[in-house]
Amino acid sequence: xxxxxxxxxxxxxxxxxxxxxxxxxxxxxxxxxxxxxxxxxxxxxxxxxxxxxxxxxxxxxxxxxxxxxxxxxxxxxxxxxxxxxxxxxxxxxxxxxxxxxxxxxxxxxxxxxxxxxxxxxxxxxxxxxxxxxxxxxxxxxxxxxxxxxxxxxxxxxxxxxxxxxxxxxxxxxxxxxxxxxxxxxxxxxxxxxxxxxxxxxxxxxxxxxxxxxxxxxxxxxxxxxxxxxxxxxxxxxxxxxxxxxxxxxxxxxxxxxxxxxxxxxxxxxxxxxxxxxxxxxxxxxxxxxxxxxxxxxxxxxxxxxxxxxxxxxxxxxxxxxxxxxxxxxxxxxxxxxxx
Ligand SMILES: Cc1cc2nc3c(=O)[nH]c(=O)nc-3n(C[C@H](O)[C@H](O)[C@H](O)COP(=O)(O)O)c2cc1C
Numbered sequence: 027x028x029x030x031x032x033x034x035x036x037x038x039x040x041x042x043x044x045x046x047x048x049x050x051x052x053x054x055x056x057x058x059x060x061x062x063x064x065x066x067x068x069x070x071x072x073x074x075x076x077x078x079x080x081x082x083x084x085x086x087x088x089x090x091x092x093x094x095x096x097x098x099x100x101x102x103x104x105x106x107x108x109x110x111x112x113x114x115x116x117x118x119x120x121x122x123x124x125x126x127x128x129x130x131x132x133x134x135x136x137x138x139x140x141x142x143x144x145x146x147x148x149x150x151x152x153x154x155x156x157x158x159x160x161x162x163x164x165x166x167x168x169x170x171x172x173x174x175x176x177x178x179x180x181x182x183x184x185x186x187x188x189x190x191x192x193x194x195x196x197x198x199x200x201x202x203x204x205x206x207x208x209x210x211x212x213x214x215x216x217x218x219x220x221x222x223x224x225x226x227x228x229x230x231x232x233x234x235x236x237x238x239x240x241x242x243x244x245x246x247x248x249x250x251x252x253x254x255x256x257x258x259x260x261x262x263x264x265x266x267x268x269x270x271x272x273x274x275x276x277x278x279x280x281x282x283x284x285x286x287x288x289x290x291x292x293x294x295x296x297x298x299x300x301x302x303x304x305x306x307x308x309x310x311x312x313x314x315x316x317x318x319x320x321x322x323x324x325x326x327x328x329x330x331x332x333x334x335x336x337x338x339x340x341x342x343x344x345x346x347x348x349x350x351x352x353x354x355x356x357x358x359x360x361x362x363x364x365x
Contacts, residue, residue, distance in 0.1 A: 043316065047183065056296060079354075258279050291313070
């Protein structure tokens with residue numbers, strides 16, 4: 027079982043699955059959704075269920091989105107191209123990570139007219155992030171997601187040093203930005219502030235969402251600083267271990283935003299039932315991280331499409347059983363936290 031291919035595959039799986047620290051938040055994310063219980067309504071007409079949403083100008087058939095995650099090339103030879111094909115086939119908006127293993131232009135082609143967004147970090151050499159973002163916007167990215175919870179990269183519990191390097195990302199940057207780029211050029215910039223939101227919005231003229239929001243006051247500050255939406259996230263338990271579970275942070279953020287902008291949530295969402303709970307608590311859409319990466323490794327674009335189709339079916343069935351015919355009628359009174 028120790029052949030090099032197996033060792034590499036296990037290392038990639040560890041890299042995808044790991045959380046930071048003692049992985050308390052990693053597990054808390056899933057547990058927090060599961061601790062919610064529903065208060066179904068009965069004898070409502072649920073013969074037809076609507077899941078379509080509008081999100082910052084994008085008309086989507088359902089509210090299940092692909093979260094930005096790094097290095098899909100480790101999990102599948104086609105990398106993010108495979109993810110894009112699967113997402114587009116299932117009508118899911120994909121957020122492409124700046125730490126992609128393939129150029130944004132290729133992902134844009136695979137999305138084939140379906141909406142997709144581009145996620146950026148503040149990097150040590152700002153010109154790298156700016157060039158990449160320009161390329162993504164030119165390739166059709168219709169919004170920017172600024173990830174704000176990564177002033178430094180959280181120390182991962184199960185990352186095998188040396189086996190899963192950033193090499194693919196850097197290689198992609200050398201091809202698409204500048205042949206002299208090194209890993210140091212794309213380290214995080216811990217001095218970045220909320221001012222970056224307005225700078226990005228002014229420069230690229232597309233909506234900027236801020237990802238990693240876990241507090242109501244931060245959501246307000248992000249909106250005041252020019253954000254067009256917020257994403258409630260603790261980075262899938264990969265940044266501050268023991269950060270609050272995203273299901274627990276969501277109601278406070280929804281209350282603070284008070285309908286002024288879309289609120290998206292990710293972290294531990296594993297089923298259509300989890301997604302329904304998030305929507306009932308006020309999220310406009312949900313994003314999936316590891317489920318997409320697992321499907322990518324298992325079967326590329328077809329498996330990603332099958333996963334998204336299944337979760338959409340689960341969402342429809344859950345809505346029928348909870349007695350709600352449209353996603354915009356999912357309300358907090360449908361949910362209660364179990365003791
Ligand atoms: C392997 C991996 C890589 C990730 N890379 C990024 C990234 O490049 N940018 C980012 O904003 N978030 C990144 N994330 C966080 C995801 O966008 C998302 O917040 C998280 O995976 C959601 O939790 P879930 O995996 O439980 O669904 C990454 C997550 C994983 C698992």
